[in-house]
Amino acid sequence: MHTSIKTSGLLLLAALATGCVQAPPQLYQWDAYQPSVYQHYQADSANLGEQIQALEQAADKAQARGVSVPPGMHAHLGMLYYNVGREQDAHAQFAAEKALFPESAHFMNYILKAQKDVSQ
Template sequence: MTVKYLRSSGLLVAALVAGCAPVNQPLYHWGDYQQTIYQYHQNGVTDYAAQVGRVEALLNQAQAQGKSVPPGLHAHLGMLYFNTGREIEAREQFAMEKSLFPESGHFVDYVLKAQPEHNQ
């Protein structure tokens, strides 16, 4: 009976300790990225400078919190940089996207091939 009681007590303690474990944190810092993407794709919205500012702010927030940004964010910023004539920075963002998320390589290569070859 004592062995059975000790096992039951041990299982109960283990369950309680496991219940107190921290909740899983999100893998990426999303911030308002989804709203930013939504606004980017609205018809007639071409304020790329404002979009750049929002995405850059999101990157800064993630860095300040020591968190990673989601896949596609660097590519999105790269496209915005191309739209505002900042080709060198655009290519840097695309390189960062490929570095962090190798599965994005085909998309990034496709976008880069579609760009004029001014600063390659």
């Protein structure tokens, strides 16, 4: 009897201790990025201006919190800018993606070159 009370007490203490552990902070601020990509590929997608606004707000929120935006967010925002004719902004976003995520450099260089070729 005494052993079962002791065991129950230890189990309760272990449960309380694990319940108090904080989750590790997220590496990236995903916020509106995933829903925006999903909306973009839907047949009845929201207008591009709304998607741009949502991603700009998500980037601002991440910067205010001191967290990074996820890989691909600047590239996606650049693509949206390009689709609405904001080529300078698109170029800046592609360059930001390349700077933040060097593994994307080859693809971003390809996009930047293609963008340059189209605008000539």
